[in-house]
Amino acid sequence: MQEIPDGERRTETARLEGFSDAVFAIAITLLVLDLKVPPPGRPGLLGELLLDQWREYLAFLASFATIGVMWMYHHKLFTLINRVDRTLLVLNGLLLLGVAIVPFPTAVAAAYVRHPDAKVAAMFHTGTFVMITVIFRLLWQHASSRNRLLAPGANPRVVGVLNRISAVAPILYLASFFLASVSPLGSTLLNSAIVVIFVMLIP
Amino acid sequence: MQEIPDGERRTETARLEGFSDAVFAIAITLLVLDLKVPPPGRPGLLGELLLDQWREYLAFLASFATIGVMWMYHHKLFTLINRVDRTLLVLNGLLLLGVAIVPFPTAVAAAYVRHPDAKVAAMFHTGTFVMITVIFRLLWQHASSRNRLLAPGANPRVVGVLNRISAVAPILYLASFFLASVSPLGSTLLNSAIVVIFVMLIP
Amino acid sequence: MQEIPDGERRTETARLEGFSDAVFAIAITLLVLDLKVPPPGRPGLLGELLLDQWREYLAFLASFATIGVMWMYHHKLFTLINRVDRTLLVLNGLLLLGVAIVPFPTAVAAAYVRHPDAKVAAMFHTGTFVMITVIFRLLWQHASSRNRLLAPGANPRVVGVLNRISAVAPILYLASFFLASVSPLGSTLLNSAIVVIFVMLIP
Amino acid sequence: MQEIPDGERRTETARLEGFSDAVFAIAITLLVLDLKVPPPGRPGLLGELLLDQWREYLAFLASFATIGVMWMYHHKLFTLINRVDRTLLVLNGLLLLGVAIVPFPTAVAAAYVRHPDAKVAAMFHTGTFVMITVIFRLLWQHASSRNRLLAPGANPRVVGVLNRISAVAPILYLASFFLASVSPLGSTLLNSAIVVIFVMLIP
Numbered sequence: 001m002q003e004i005p006d007g008e009r010r011t012e013t014a015r016l017e018g019f020s021d022a023v024f025a026i027a028i029t030l031l032v033l034d035l036k037v038p039p040p041g042r043p044g045l046l047g048e049l050l051l052d053q054w055r056e057y058l059a060f061l062a063s064f065a066t067i068g069v070m071w072m073y074h075h076k077l078f079t080l081i082n083r084v085d086r087t088l089l090v091l092n093g094l095l096l097l098g099v100a101i102v103p104f105p106t107a108v109a110a111a112y113v114r115h116p117d118a119k120v121a122a123m124f125h126t127g128t129f130v131m132i133t134v135i136f137r138l139l140w141q142h143a144s145s146r147n148r149l150l151a152p153g154a155n156p157r158v159v160g161v162l163n164r165i166s167a168v169a170p171i172l173y174l175a176s177f178f179l180a181s182v183s184p185l186g187s188t189l190l191n192s193a194i195v196v197i198f199v200m201l202i203p
Numbered sequence: 204m205q206e207i208p209d210g211e212r213r214t215e216t217a218r219l220e221g222f223s224d225a226v227f228a229i230a231i232t233l234l235v236l237d238l239k240v241p242p243p244g245r246p247g248l249l250g251e252l253l254l255d256q257w258r259e260y261l262a263f264l265a266s267f268a269t270i271g272v273m274w275m276y277h278h279k280l281f282t283l284i285n286r287v288d289r290t291l292l293v294l295n296g297l298l299l300l301g302v303a304i305v306p307f308p309t310a311v312a313a314a315y316v317r318h319p320d321a322k323v324a325a326m327f328h329t330g331t332f333v334m335i336t337v338i339f340r341l342l343w344q345h346a347s348s349r350n351r352l353l354a355p356g357a358n359p360r361v362v363g364v365l366n367r368i369s370a371v372a373p374i375l376y377l378a379s380f381f382l383a384s385v386s387p388l389g390s391t392l393l394n395s396a397i398v399v400i401f402v403m404l405i406p
Numbered sequence: 407m408q409e410i411p412d413g414e415r416r417t418e419t420a421r422l423e424g425f426s427d428a429v430f431a432i433a434i435t436l437l438v439l440d441l442k443v444p445p446p447g448r449p450g451l452l453g454e455l456l457l458d459q460w461r462e463y464l465a466f467l468a469s470f471a472t473i474g475v476m477w478m479y480h481h482k483l484f485t486l487i488n489r490v491d492r493t494l495l496v497l498n499g500l501l502l503l504g505v506a507i508v509p510f511p512t513a514v515a516a517a518y519v520r521h522p523d524a525k526v527a528a529m530f531h532t533g534t535f536v537m538i539t540v541i542f543r544l545l546w547q548h549a550s551s552r553n554r555l556l557a558p559g560a561n562p563r564v565v566g567v568l569n570r571i572s573a574v575a576p577i578l579y580l581a582s583f584f585l586a587s588v589s590p591l592g593s594t595l596l597n598s599a600i601v602v603i604f605v606m607l608i609p
Numbered sequence: 610m611q612e613i614p615d616g617e618r619r620t621e622t623a624r625l626e627g628f629s630d631a632v633f634a635i636a637i638t639l640l641v642l643d644l645k646v647p648p649p650g651r652p653g654l655l656g657e658l659l660l661d662q663w664r665e666y667l668a669f670l671a672s673f674a675t676i677g678v679m680w681m682y683h684h685k686l687f688t689l690i691n692r693v694d695r696t697l698l699v700l701n702g703l704l705l706l707g708v709a710i711v712p713f714p715t716a717v718a719a720a721y722v723r724h725p726d727a728k729v730a731a732m733f734h735t736g737t738f739v740m741i742t743v744i745f746r747l748l749w750q751h752a753s754s755r756n757r758l759l760a761p762g763a764n765p766r767v768v769g770v771l772n773r774i775s776a777v778a779p780i781l782y783l784a785s786f787f788l789a790s791v792s793p794l795g796s797t798l799l800n801s802a803i804v805v806i807f808v809m810l811i812p
């Protein structure tokens with residue numbers, strides 16, 4: 001990339017953030033398409049059928065919350081990052097790929113929730129989160145190591161917190177991935193718990 | 204959250220508004236996927252089939268209008284709010300969750316419109332609006348009580364109007380929720396009437 | 407609506423434009439979901455099946471072009487409008503409703519293209535455009551009559567051109583609506599021709 | 610188009626970019642709907658079924674990467690272009706049409722990946738990329754020839770690089786189009802390789 005003055009660089013970040021925000025917002029809203037209308041059948045059954053889908057709703061909620069908290073941290077990162085290089089562009093592209101894919105494993109997890117293969121489906125679901133958090137870690141590491149792309153006044157305490165959280169996140173989701181091989185429901189609940197912790201730790 | 208100067212805080216609000224706007228816009232536009240093409244059958248029937256879906260159209264319109272008016276009020280709120288804290292972030296996330304879900308209960312209501320369980324479906328549909336307006340109330344209460352997150356020059360008259368409307372909205376939708384258990388159509392019409400009132404009362 | 411200083415009014419317009427742009431962009435992109443993958447069948451047939459869908463593609467293109475040109479004119483309008491009142495908010499909401507619905511009549515037109523009811527489907531499709539252009543005319547009339555919501559320096563020549571085009575548009579689409587009752591294909595082609603004319607006339 | 614002062618012209622570009630960004634972001638995120646949940650069947654099969662879809666994933670990835678890199682270059686172009694005329698508006702509309710369509714040929718390619726007609730499907734898929742890159746070339750040629758719409762300070766080296774890349778892109782995709790008639794998989798892999806090269810060459 002050519003040398004560009006500081007003003008244009010900020011614009012560069014702005015449009016990258018805008019595009020990323022749009023992908024986050026679309027992916028999080030498309031998740032609703034994974035919720036299926038129970039096929040009309042015997043009268044008096046609908047209430048029961050809707051309640052019976054609680055595991056599908058949990059899978060939806062875990063994905064919604066995960067994309068939401070990813071957006072919050074992405075947002076936080078880009079209050080510190082003020083330059084863009086090719087590697088950041090590629091890593092951000094991979095991150096968006098991960099986020100945009102989420103509706104698919106969520107649909108798989110929801111479709112197999114009552115099937116003997118529910119464990120595999122849950123591993124596929126949580127595995128996507130492992131992948132996303134690994135890319136997130138790489139992106140942050142690239143941007144922050146030796147302050148490569150950080151704004152001059154980036155708060156070192158915030159940088160430190162993001163270092164630790166981005167390192168721990170893939171480990172937590174990996175634990176949840178293995179938990180899924182035993183208990184799909186346990187994994188979905190752990191995923192939601194991870195999100196709550198992340199929201200509370202946001203610097 | 205760390206202490207941040209006023210300028211950055213405004214930016215913080217701006218990106219939250221931008222993300223919220225995108226979710227509102229996507230959810231409101233995705234509703235169209237709930238309108239189903241009548242399966243091609245006997246010639247000469249299409250006009251009738253399309254007209255016959257008027258209750259599905261009403262369910263769609265009620266959801267469209269409700270998300271639309273929610274956007275207007277959300278927008279109005281954020282002309283008064285100029286700071287973001289963690290609780291606001293979480294409540295706004297829950298609000299977006301409610302808005303993003305709307306296409307699902309709308310689809311349920313439309314699919315069951317001619318089914319004996321239409322009442323349950325309509326309660327599910329209107330129940331979502333109850334939930335959304337309750338979260339909206341909590342969000343506004345958090346932001347406005349003791350001017351916690353309001354801009355210094357926030358017009359007290361407007362704040363007062365929003366206090367009253369946000370308190371009344373869940374009650375109106377709750378009434379419509381109970382009406383749905385008797386008359387799904389009556390509930391849908393009441394939902395639309397509520398929206399008209401809210402548009403007229405917007406300060 | 408309360409009295410607000412000029413600066414905030416511009417912001418008000420900006421967020422309305424942003425929300426409208428998002429709905430236009432989502433509706434225009436959702437149209438692709440109306441294009442159906444031919445169900446895999448006898449080998450060697452796919453090329454033919456894809457070519458055979460040319461009328462479906464035309465219906466898609468007419469909708470895409472119409473939403474696109476609507477966006478261009480909406481955009482042009484809001485370079486002249488710099489105030490927002492409740493009526494504008496409501497009319498703009500109705501316009502977005504019309505735009506967001508377009509994928510539904512397009513799907514109907516595409517699904518019935520080879521069915522005896524193709525004429526009814528085409529009338530439903532073009533009828534939506536009549537409705538949208540009527541709302542567009544009302545919106546512009548409200549904003550421009552006696553310069554109600556126009557910026558002080560609004561170019562009178564541009565205002566005049568928009569007056570004439572917004573008045574003629576519903577008439578052209580109405581002609582196409584009646585043409586659809588005779589020739590669905592003729593109507594779709596006329597719709598495309600109307601768009602070309604509108605693009606050339608954009609002031 | 611009327612004569613407009615420089616400030617407004619920049620705004621004009623800004624809204625065009627914003628609308629284009631939204632269409633790019635929606636199209637890239639809608640691609641996920643092309644990934645299909647394997648219908649629940651015999652227990653123990655899900656892992657295999659998911660792995661078995663690797664060619665569908667590749668088709669998805671090729672489309673995702675292509676739209677992504679198109680966005681990057683579109684973005685780069687509009688750091689150089691600072692005026693809008695009718696031809697640019699139309700060519701940009703055609704470009705967005707191409708981008709918005711991508712989920713359809715991707716779905717065709719994915720649905721026919723194990724069918725004897727996979728070659729035709731792959732040609733349809735890659736043919737869309739040929740079309741998009743041709744429009745891209747025309748757009749850039751119109752904007753840059755005799756600096757028609759370029760900003761005064763546009764870097765001649767960057768302009769030169771974009772000239773060459775936009776001229777070569779359609780040729781590369783045309784080669785991949787013909788490759789698809791022999792090897793669908795080879796064509797999909799070549800499409801991905803082209804994207805990698807384009808990312809590395811971005812000026």
